[in-house]
Amino acid sequence: MRTSIILPTLSLLALAAADTGRLGDAEVVTNNPIGASYEARLPNIATTDVRGVFIATSNPSGRGVDFQITLDGLPSTGGPFMYHIHDAPIPPNGTCAQTLAHQDPYIRGEETPCDATAPQTCQVGDLSGKHGNITSGSFHDTYTDLYASLVPGLGSFFGNRSVVVHFSNKTRITCANFQIIGHGAVPSGSPNGTNATTMGCEWFGYGYPGVAERAGSADYECGGEDAGGFGAVLAALAAFVL
């Protein structure tokens, strides 16, 4: 009788574990520098009417990051629209195709959709998975994401990365790089107490063919903990279109 209860419980646990990253669930970030602020402003481009800005500021408690998102001009078809933080910034004169995969420092992967009721099991960069898709032509949302980091050097740090807006079929509509607009106080215990620009990612020899299909390449390098280590391996393995 006991077994009949335990077995289904175990199988449920096994299913839940499939959503956890190879490095575990995402950790809540508690030491975001107070006053640190970044924005990603969508460009005026001919291929889309989508415009807007993503503003990300450390929560005043240091716990998580407050996002303020204002978008306009979304198409009347092709939604609901998704948006994510992607691993790489858009290279100079580059396109959204070159932003690689979602920011996924815990190596969770894409196979199962994000469960918004268990956001720690989602890819850190899957903001719309955790907080909701865009369903209307004009979109405004504010929320705190507990797993995003504004501490340069951490895998969950996104100040040197990009945000990409997608159609529901995953096609990339538009994208923008995060830029620092306020440094804030350096947190104690930070792996790198210098300013964020020294931790930026850089592209080398961008413009290689087939990038939309296979984004991985040694052409991409990040500073800090990402340099030549985990992040570089991830970038090299990132063969997803998303």
Ligand SMILES: [Cu+2]
């Ligand atoms: Cu994306």
